[in-house]
Amino acid sequence: MTEARRVGITCLGCGLVCDDVTVAVSGGSVGDLSPACALGSEWLGSGAVPDRIRSSGRDAAFEAAVATATTLLSDSRGRVLVYLGPGLTIEALKPAVAIADRLKAATDTATTAAAASGILAGQRRGRAAATLGELKNRADLVVFWGADPARTHPRFIERLVNATGTHVPGGRASRAVVSVRIGAGGAVDGADTSLQLPAAAELAALSMLRSIVAGGPVPDAAAGYPGLAELAARLVGAKYVAIVANGEGGDPARPSQGSEGLIALAQALNTPVRAALYILRSGDNRNGVEALLTWQTGYPFAVDFRSGVPVYGADRRALDDMGSFDAALLVGDWRAMPAASVAALASLPTVIIGPGATDWPGTAGVAIDTGRAGIHEGGTAYRLDDIPLPLAPALDGPRTAAMVLSALEEAVSRSLREVTA
């Protein structure tokens, strides 16, 4: 029996991207994430991933599979969906976006509707934000607004709220923590103060808070929301406020304008005090996909290359328009796709490249298994605050997604040149 050794990794189990964790590696498997974290352990699994290459329902050699994928995609140029899924490094995503550009494809990502709503609100209004370390080092008031970090970002409290900081020498004892539950959404245990707001009242509450912190009187209507006036007083009495909100959607009854209201509040707070809004995003390099698309195309998601230039299709996502495609390239973890999209792809020639590609329920045109970013593959991934971190793989995996997608990009480019010539 092989003796386990401990190695450091960068965990992509959630958007915190903890790079201070270790795992036990024994033979070809991995486990015992430390410090313990339910989401991290779920992400890590045993490290086992399939290692196969399938083409038209049969095992295939790598070169043949890439050639088949190239033909399948190139023949459908202009009518291809490229899904940029989670679980890939920036280094793997770069050739994937290049393929989309060259094929004049429409792209979609694992950016949820709630996350997209928040991004769009930021594009309209801007944002008052900070990296995670500013919360740790400066925040003397932390307001969890409809957030449940114990469930979505299990080490948030330990790493950031309870920790001592440059301006918060007593750690948790030097901060006030307020939990605001919105409708049936999450809340924080151990807060100094807790509020409950009906989902339908969120926007009104945010507006009242914004008005008060801007110097206005406490409106009479605030009396209908116990604790709201006190929260406003705490906000303007702090030095550095961190507002922490769930970016991936909580109570489906919440109005989509909530993100905009939070941004406006955070911005307004920067006149009487300093404040930053933190949006909790999921892991597996979702922020990285959006960062890469932004620097390469100007837009963070829903980038449509079909007219030969990047067009922002935020109001008409490709995954909601499956009937317009003749072929699809799915990179990363296809399991993040909505079930309806997976079902719609059953009738399309599809190329799947990523961890667990050959587990695709239908008969893919081509499926090539790769490792998963952070477990088997090194490279770069982004935190929820858009800070890039290096990944240190713990296990050898199948061929890397970066290698496979680079080979495919080269083959697609060659194929298109031949057509042009």
Place this chain on the structure above:
Amino acid sequence: MTAGSTLRIVGGTVYDPANGIDGETRDICIADGRIVADLPAGAPALDARRLLPEQHAADPVPAPRLAGGHTGRSGTGGTVPSTFTTGYRYAGLGYTTVFDAAIAPLTARHTHHEMSDTPCVDAGCFVLMGNDDYLLKLIDAGERDRARDYAAWLLGATGGYAIKVVNPGGVEAWKTPQRNLTALDEPLGSSRVTARGILETLTDAANTLKLPHAVHIHANNLGMPGNVATTMESFKALEGRRAHFTHLQFHAYGTGGGWKSAARELSDWVNNHPELSVDVGQVMFGPATTVTADGPVEYLLYKSSGRKWVNIDVELETGCGIVPLEYKEKAAVSALQWAIGLELFLLAKDPWRVVLSTDHPNGGSFLAYPQLIQLLMDRTVRDARLKLVNQKFLTGSALLDGLDRQFTLGEIAIITRAGPARLLGLRHKGHLGVGADADVTVYSRQDDIAAMFASPRYVLKQGELVVEEGHLRLAPSGRRLYVRPAHDEAVVTGVRSHFDRYSTVQFDHYPVQGLPNGPIGID
């Protein structure tokens, strides 16, 4: 350029100020991407007769069709183009070396990813240090030697090229109830740290480390009326020491109330202090995006403009603010800023120390360089434009009093190529002497100066023809420009301890790795 390949650019009118050549008709010979003295007869030739070679330093954009059936990448334009488009557009104007003038160390890995996706240009970045928590602690403790070693370590860890200072101490103050530093000797919080101490420490660090570029300073009080007092005080604080002050136009507003030009006062000082260099930060009328580490300035701009606003505080290091803006010729302050920029150029006695810049994208896009060059070279165009702008704050300005200077082509070659290359310590760039990088721009002579500079006939990057007749032919990857200065390794112990306590990133994960080429050597 493939090994062994050669090219002779035949019969152009050559401007190579670093080698004293000012409009001579001669050939330029290139082998293996470098300038050589001569080539055998029969070498491949590019006809540049009647042409002018110079050495050089959100609209959707389709993918360019390149030579050999290759295609480039699509993108978006506007005031901040996407990465591939940025590279293509710089090359399209004849510029093939570019620096990102301010990056947060924590985001260095991101910057390098972006630079890898910016083709056609050699690229580097300046690293923000003027509000770095660990550095400020060392200054507070009087440990300036250790601060120098920390700066050296930080440059190496981030793959940076130069030390950048933005609003020294003011960005850290912005994160506290103090909110800004507005005077050079105002202490930061309860510490002994002042803007003066930060400026002195980092200026001396850059010079003691013999960095190829001087400390690159964005002074306190950017954009504020009367800020020339702070700028002059900063100049005087560093008198006798090599230093570069950036976007001087934004720091050139006169005292005594209201808005007025202080370009004469600043130019007098710059003219008489050869240790000092500046770039102008010219405002060009039209849309711009202000983006800076100077968080408190962007807050004020947000409050005064009512435009959308991004603020990002970066832990232990710096900040960032973004506000979109439009400079209008009928707006009095915009017109004053436009005029001050031109004054700073036209009053400069030594063009080698006054660099052309728009502080892209803050004063305007780099795409406006041709129009700016025209304003400098053609007084008729300049005076005609001056009549159209708001005159309210121009009273007493040198420009309104009449500046008849017209830059020559040789001087334009200095302020856009030879001068910046020399100030950046890039010995293989900015000239056409033997051994220089064969980065050459060839223009067709035209009466319309702006049109001429907007569309070079040929652009060569390391001897390869990148742009021909306005069309991108090749999009090669550029080299990375960075330094790795020597330092006392003992400094790392303290940095690691600081990291372990306060950073959210593991110390071992902080340095960037895998850069595409080695560092620039330091003598």
